[in-house]
Every structure is written in C-alpha cells, then in structure tokens.
Amino acid sequence: MTSFAQHLTSEKRYSPQTCKNYQRDLQRLAAWLVGQSYAEWRAVSGHDLRRYVANLGRQGLSGRSIARHLSAIRRFYQYLLREGLVTDNPALDIRAPKSGRRLPAVADVDQLNYLLDVTPDDPLEVRDRCMFEFMYSSGLRLAELASLDVDAVDRKGGEARVVGKGGKTRLLPVGRKALEALAQWLPIRAGLAPETEPALFVSRRGNRISHRSIQARLSRWGIAKGADQKLHPHMLRHSFASHMLESSGDLRAVQELLGHADIATTQVYTHLDFQHLARVYDQSHPRARRRNSRGYDDQNSGQEGNV
Structure with a gap:
C-alpha cells in the first residue's frame, strides 16, 4: 500500500x-x-x-x-x-447503502457579524479573527485557509489565489472586513515568522499553522465570545454559501466560488434556503400559523377577538 x-x-x-x-x-x-x-x-x-x-x-x-x-x-x-497485480476490479459494481443527506449547520448572519466584530484580546486573537474573516468572506475550506501564502493575497485588488482540491487554483474575492483584519494581522505576523516562511497564517512559533490548531482556535473563539452553537471551520464555509445563495439566488456563481466540480454538490444549499423560507412562511402566513387551545392564532393569543 x-x-x-x-x-x-x-x-x-x-x-x-x-x-x-x-x-x-x-x-x-x-x-x-x-x-x-x-x-x-x-x-x-x-x-x-x-x-x-x-x-x-x-x-x-x-x-x-x-x-x-x-x-x-x-x-x-x-x-x-x-501494475498487473490483479486481473479485475471486484469493487466496480458495488454501491454503498443510501443514507439520509444531512444538511450542513449554518450560523445566523447576525450572530456571525457579532462574533467577527468582537475586539481581539491579544495578538493571536488578531490572527484568529483574520483567519475566520477569510473563511467567511471567501468560503474557504480548512485546507485552503491553512495553505494560503502571503503572496497569494492581492490586497489592492481584493483577491486571493486559492489552491483547492486536486490542485485546482481559483481566484476569489476578499471582502473589506477580511482585508481590514489582514492589515491588523500582518505587522504581528512579521514579528513571529522568519523571512523565509511563506505562510500567511503562522503559529506563535512562526511556522505554518496546523489544521488542528485552526479548528481548536475557532472553537475557543466561539466559547469565549458567546456563540450560540459550536463553531467549526466548515460551518463558516457553509454559512458563506447559504448566505450568498439566499441573497443572490445564483447557484452557478456559488458553485464557482466554492470550487465544486459538480453543481449537485452545491444544490444542498438550496434545501437550506427552502428551510429558511418555510420557517418564515409558517411564522407569517395567516393560514399557516399554529392555533392555540382556545382557537386563536398564537400571534394574537391573549387578545380579545372582535366580531
């Protein structure tokens, strides 16, 4: 092997x-x-x-x-x-059993804005916020974030060159908030990393930060800053995709931004968007509201009905 x-x-x-x-x-x-x-x-x-x-x-x-x-x-x-070591492939016609498709967890827009606007408490938190801004701003995978080099980001153009799955490179826009966080992180990075280190995000020892450290720091950030749910890198990517699709409705554009080879992979976010619409419908439509035991809409419970 x-x-x-x-x-x-x-x-x-x-x-x-x-x-x-x-x-x-x-x-x-x-x-x-x-x-x-x-x-x-x-x-x-x-x-x-x-x-x-x-x-x-x-x-x-x-x-x-x-x-x-x-x-x-x-x-x-x-x-x-x-290599001529076997005569056939016995796994070709075997399929896995189907299982229910789990929808990815997504953070609320307001909660993410709150968590990313919190003032960092120390230099490493400045780095952390910059990492999380990049994840949410550009929908990066964990591996893509960790592999980012300093020269891969064009600060004037607001773009980042990202190497995704299969070594495929794509150019992604970087938002204003992420660029502001980067401007705060780079002077701190200069005091940690040697000149020969290309990595954009480094540990306190000055070398490229590991995947596990990014996961641990995001989880720690969520706990320390009062998140309502456990934060992990893929949640930020899922949130980016869902919020982009909810605002634009452009599935093809979101597919390109995420680096999905197959649009069917991106379509899971249309299910998330439908769930959001269904909740709004249930809460708002007069024929969809739940009725309480006295027969009134929950929204009007406690009020006297007028004839």
Whole structure:
C-alpha cells in the first residue's frame, strides 16, 4: 500500500488528508481480510467486498462513510490492475447503502457579524479573527485557509489565489472586513515568522499553522465570545454559501466560488434556503400559523377577538 500512497500523492496529486483517509480505509479492509484468512488481494471477489460492506454497516458506519471506503478500494484496485497485480476490479459494481443527506449547520448572519466584530484580546486573537474573516468572506475550506501564502493575497485588488482540491487554483474575492483584519494581522505576523516562511497564517512559533490548531482556535473563539452553537471551520464555509445563495439566488456563481466540480454538490444549499423560507412562511402566513387551545392564532393569543 506504500507504493499506492506514493501514486496518489505524486501522480494523482491528492491532498495529504485524502491520502491519509484512503490508507486508513485500506488498512481496515486488510485487517478484515486477514481475519477471513485471505492472503493476497487477487483472491478477493465482489461477493467478499459485499460482505465487508455489510460488516461496515453493522458497525454503524453511514452510507456516506461506506461510499468513501468503496472509493478507496476502487482506486486501489485500479492501481493494482495497472501494475498487473490483479486481473479485475471486484469493487466496480458495488454501491454503498443510501443514507439520509444531512444538511450542513449554518450560523445566523447576525450572530456571525457579532462574533467577527468582537475586539481581539491579544495578538493571536488578531490572527484568529483574520483567519475566520477569510473563511467567511471567501468560503474557504480548512485546507485552503491553512495553505494560503502571503503572496497569494492581492490586497489592492481584493483577491486571493486559492489552491483547492486536486490542485485546482481559483481566484476569489476578499471582502473589506477580511482585508481590514489582514492589515491588523500582518505587522504581528512579521514579528513571529522568519523571512523565509511563506505562510500567511503562522503559529506563535512562526511556522505554518496546523489544521488542528485552526479548528481548536475557532472553537475557543466561539466559547469565549458567546456563540450560540459550536463553531467549526466548515460551518463558516457553509454559512458563506447559504448566505450568498439566499441573497443572490445564483447557484452557478456559488458553485464557482466554492470550487465544486459538480453543481449537485452545491444544490444542498438550496434545501437550506427552502428551510429558511418555510420557517418564515409558517411564522407569517395567516393560514399557516399554529392555533392555540382556545382557537386563536398564537400571534394574537391573549387578545380579545372582535366580531
């Protein structure tokens, strides 16, 4: 599996996190096959993999997680086929069980404005606010934020050059608030990072900040500043997408901004937008309001009815 991991990194240019996930999934399959007394990959059949998928389901894995496992297995067998180590790909016709699609959590616009307008308490919080402004301003993934370099941001043009999944580069607008936060962070960064460090966001030790540190700092920010819900990086990306779609209604533009290859991935935010509209309808339409036990609309409860 080591040569397969090198293949994903050097030829396919998969991200380190994707390679790590694939390797972990394949190690899990290998451990199960050893328990079933299989000694080599060429001996595995489609029937065996269906048993493995059923086993994953019994362990409580969601359809989405099982689909990721199968993706790793299919890719692995494609590689083995290319190398002449197997004669077929037993995972080709196997599909994961369907599971309900979870809608991403989204923060309220007013709450995000409040959390991002709070004055930082120390230099590292200046960095934190700048990171979170960039995430919400441009809809960045966690990995995209962490990999940003100083020279990738055009402050005059209000743009950032971002490297997304599959090494694809896209140019994104950066909002005024994010640029203001950047102007406050850069002098502090200069006192932490050596001249040879290209990373825009660095730790107190002056090296590129890790994914885990960004997650921990955002969670800490939410707790310290009084957020109503637990904050995490993907929530800011989801909030960006939902708020943009709610305001513009332009699904294609949001797809481009997020860097989605397939518009079906972006369409989940139309469901979020519909949920918002449904709540407004339920609260506002006179024929949709809930009625209390006395037969009056909740909005008018406690008032005397007029004939």
